[in-house]
Amino acid sequence: MQSSALSATPAETIEPLIKIQNVSKRYHTTNALNDINLDIPRGSIYGLIGPNGAGKTTLMRILAALLTPSSGQVWFDQQEVSTMPGIIQRKVGYMPDFFGVYPDLTSAEYLEFYAGIHGIPRQKRAGIINDLLELVELTSKRDALVETLSRGMKQRLCLARALVHDPEILLLDEPASGLDPRARVELRELVRTLQELGKTIIISSHILLELAEMCSDIAILQNGQLIIAGNVEQVTRQLGGERQVEIRLLDNTRVTETIEYLKQRTEVHAVTNNEDTLIQADIEGDDQALHQVLIDLITQGFPVVSFAPRSGGGRLEEVFLHITERGNQE
Numbered sequence: 001m002q003s004s005a006l007s008a009t010p011a012e013t014i015e016p017l018i019k020i021q022n023v024s025k026r027y028h029t030t031n032a033l034n035d036i037n038l039d040i041p042r043g044s045i046y047g048l049i050g051p052n053g054a055g056k057t058t059l060m061r062i063l064a065a066l067l068t069p070s071s072g073q074v075w076f077d078q079q080e081v082s083t084m085p086g087i088i089q090r091k092v093g094y095m096p097d098f099f100g101v102y103p104d105l106t107s108a109e110y111l112e113f114y115a116g117i118h119g120i121p122r123q124k125r126a127g128i129i130n131d132l133l134e135l136v137e138l139t140s141k142r143d144a145l146v147e148t149l150s151r152g153m154k155q156r157l158c159l160a161r162a163l164v165h166d167p168e169i170l171l172l173d174e175p176a177s178g179l180d181p182r183a184r185v186e187l188r189e190l191v192r193t194l195q196e197l198g199k200t201i202i203i204s205s206h207i208l209l210e211l212a213e214m215c216s217d218i219a220i221l222q223n224g225q226l227i228i229a230g231n232v233e234q235v236t237r238q239l240g241g242e243r244q245v246e247i248r249l250l251d252n253t254r255v256t257e258t259i260e261y262l263k264q265r266t267e268v269h270a271v272t273n274n275e276d277t278l279i280q281a282d283i284e285g286d287d288q289a290l291h292q293v294l295i296d297l298i299t300q301g302f303p304v305v306s307f308a309p310r311s312g313g314g315r316l317e318e319v320f321l322h323i324t325e326r327g328n329q330e
């Protein structure tokens with residue numbers, strides 16, 4: 001059967017690098033996290049998305065072993081975190097959502113300080129620092145005082161600091177906040193480079209569009225609850241709603257007729273035709289609904305050449321706003 005064939009695919013049999021199991025965190029009277037279950041695949045860029053107070057930083061700090069959960073467990077490589085004290089700090093590089101104050105340090109001294117904290121031998125530090133400054137494109141600022149750097153430069157230096165001990169996993173808490181569009185693009189490129197270097201990256205934001213394009217997987221959190229998680233495509237599909245589909249016809253002889261047909265269907269909205277043989281339609285529903293529209297178009301004899309649902313951040317952003325607005329009204 002198809003389902004057993006699917007479950008035999010390698011992607012489904014690979015153990016996640018990080019397994020978050022029934023994790024809850026309570027601060028006095030606040031439930032910051034409520035029974036969270038997440039699998040983070042090795043090599044993924046995993047986005048944690050949620051509005052202010054959703055629990056993103058709390059989850060990041062638990063993953064960095066800076067906080068212990070009130071209940072539940074975190075597993076790294078099938079080993080439970082509390083059974084390996086000290087090891088997590090070596091595996092994980094954490095970039096917090098605030099930048100400490102280090103008034104009299106240059107960029108190189110700042111990294112040297114953190115290399116020392118991580119116990120990197122003195123003779124190895126200069127080489128590592130040079131490589132990191134090059135990676136984050138701050139070589140020209142190695143002798144500049146940290147406080148004189150721009151916000152984007154400080155973020156990149158902070159990222160270099162999280163990388164100083166060459167961790168396998170990077171936790172980046174709101175790394176794009178306060179950056180201008182150009183600095184965001186640079187950050188995105190840097191994150192991709194780090195993924196190519198084999199890192200697993202967990203990155204948080206309250207702005208989904210910041211993440212949707214660069215993440216392979218996302219989890220949406222709100223008020224300490226996990227709303228949905230999975231790879232970006234799966235999440236978009238599971239949430240249903242409207243999806244934009246581009247329908248290309250063989251020639252322009254039946255374009256008007258096809259548009260009229262689509263407009264009559266209750267699940268099809270906003271049918272437009274900006275190009276000769278290309279029709280765009282917003283179709284409500286899941287994959288099954290899309291499939292049915294395609295079957296019916298073909299059965300009716302419309303000359304469909306391609307039928308392509310568009311993926312991407314725009315649609316996901318809509319869903320995210322819808323979910324979080326709904327939650328706030330509850």
Ligand SMILES: Nc1ncnc2c1ncn2[C@@H]1O[C@H](COP(=O)(O)OP(=O)(O)OP(=O)(O)O)[C@@H](O)[C@H]1O
Binds near residue numbers: 031051053056057
């Ligand atoms: N040390 C603390 N003591 C008490 N409550 C806390 C503490 N840290 C966080 N909280 C509460 O836990 C909840 C989750 O906070 P958290 O910082 O994890 O959310 P977040 O998603 O990172 O938010 P933001 O986007 O605003 O940074 C919030 O209600 C917050 O007020």
